[in-house]
Amino acid sequence: MNILLIGCGKMGGAMLRQWTAHGEHSFTVADPAANDLPDSVTHVSKATDLSSQEFDVVLIAIKPQMIADVLPDYAHVLKESGTFVSIAAGTSVASLAKVVGDAAIMRVMPNMAALVGMGVSGLYANDRCTPQQTQDIVALIDQTGTCIAVENEDQIDRLTAVSGSGPGYVFEILRSYVAAAEALGFDHETARTLVFDTVTGTVEAARQSELTLEELRNSVTSKNGTTQAGLNELMRDDVLDTLLQSTLQAAYARAGELR
Numbered sequence: 146m147n148i149l150l151i152g153c154g155k156m157g158g159a160m161l162r163q164w165t166a167h168g169e170h171s172f173t174v175a176d177p178a179a180n181d182l183p184d185s186v187t188h189v190s191k192a193t194d195l196s197s198q199e200f201d202v203v204l205i206a207i208k209p210q211m212i213a214d215v216l217p218d219y220a221h222v223l224k225e226s227g228t229f230v231s232i233a234a235g236t237s238v239a240s241l242a243k244v245v246g247d248a249a250i251m252r253v254m255p256n257m258a259a260l261v262g263m264g265v266s267g268l269y270a271n272d273r274c275t276p277q278q279t280q281d282i283v284a285l286i287d288q289t290g291t292c293i294a295v296e297n298e299d300q301i302d303r304l305t306a307v308s309g310s311g312p313g314y315v316f317e318i319l320r321s322y323v324a325a326a327e328a329l330g331f332d333h334e335t336a337r338t339l340v341f342d343t344v345t346g347t348v349e350a351a352r353q354s355e356l357t358l359e360e361l362r363n364s365v366t367s368k369n370g371t372t373q374a375g376l377n378e379l380m381r382d383d384v385l386d387t388l389l390q391s392t393l394q395a396a397y398a399r400a401g402e403l404r
């Protein structure tokens with residue numbers, strides 16, 4: 146496919162890196178300041194530099210607040226049979242359609258783990274999208290990790306709060322965990338190794354186990370042992386559950402404000 150990427154910042158750039166490594170599609174990036182692009186990518190600074198080219202996919206990866214200003218310049222560059230794909234948080238199909246008209250539009254919500262090919266994305270296709278168009282974009286997103294198709298846009302906003310914003314929460318939890326290990330006397334590098342290897346190993350063990358997370362937690366918690374002493378603090382007054390629920394609710398509410 147011939148794909149135009151509008152905006153090549155942190156998220157668009159991470160996905161582009163995976164796509165160019167696969168080498169299956171042709172990419173043009175429209176971004177006034179993009180640099181360090183792979184050799185195979187064509188770069189333009191603005192829509193007028195595109196001349197009369199038309200694309201199979203126009204992928205919108207600019208900030209939600211810029212879409213109304215920037216997207217009108219690109220509304221005409223999609224082939225009749227093409228697909229608009231937006232990764233912008235919140236921005237609804239209806240808002241996009243106000244700019245590009247009654248077109249095949251998909252909302253994809255990726256996450257930053259795409260940087261290492263381990264992203265997880267949600268995908269919603271409006272009813273103008275054919276099964277073939279959906280299949281093509283699912284295959285494209287699969288090249289950045291895993292793609293989960295959802296039935297409605299609200300699911301995309303909910304998924305944004307869980308996995309789209311998820312790396313932000315996880316980076317913060319890791320920072321705090323490493324800081325706590327340092328406070329216990331480990332140097333920074335050792336603390337990072339202990340925490341990162343504990344987290345990746347535990348996630349993989351959970352993924353491969355048939356036990357529930359509660360059963361797995363209990364399986365490593367000796368009666369009156371060290372883990373129980375730690376968990377008594379971590380689980381005190383359900384603070385962790387309450388905090389994670391309010392964290393996800395706040396992100397979901399913000400997605401609604403960006404519609």
Ligand SMILES: NC(=O)C1=CN([C@@H]2O[C@H](COP(=O)(O)OP(=O)(O)OC[C@H]3O[C@@H](n4cnc5c(N)ncnc54)[C@H](OP(=O)(O)O)[C@@H]3O)[C@@H](O)[C@H]2O)C=CC1
Nearest residue numbers: 152153154155156157175176178206207208209232233234
């Ligand atoms: N970051 C993340 O983890 C995720 C982000 N998203 C979504 O991805 C989108 C992009 O986010 P993110 O990559 O973080 O943001 P960035 O600011 O890193 O990327 C946006 C890019 O668009 C460029 N840009 C600015 N003006 C224009 C223009 N007129 N035409 C074309 N490009 C332009 C910016 O250039 P400059 O920097 O010079 O202004 C920048 O390179 C957002 O809609 C966000 O909701 C979705 C999931 C996860």
Ligand SMILES: O=C(O)[C@@H]1CCC=N1
Nearest residue numbers: 233234305309310311
């Ligand atoms: O913070 C944001 O709004 C974007 C969308 C999901 C992750 N980053």
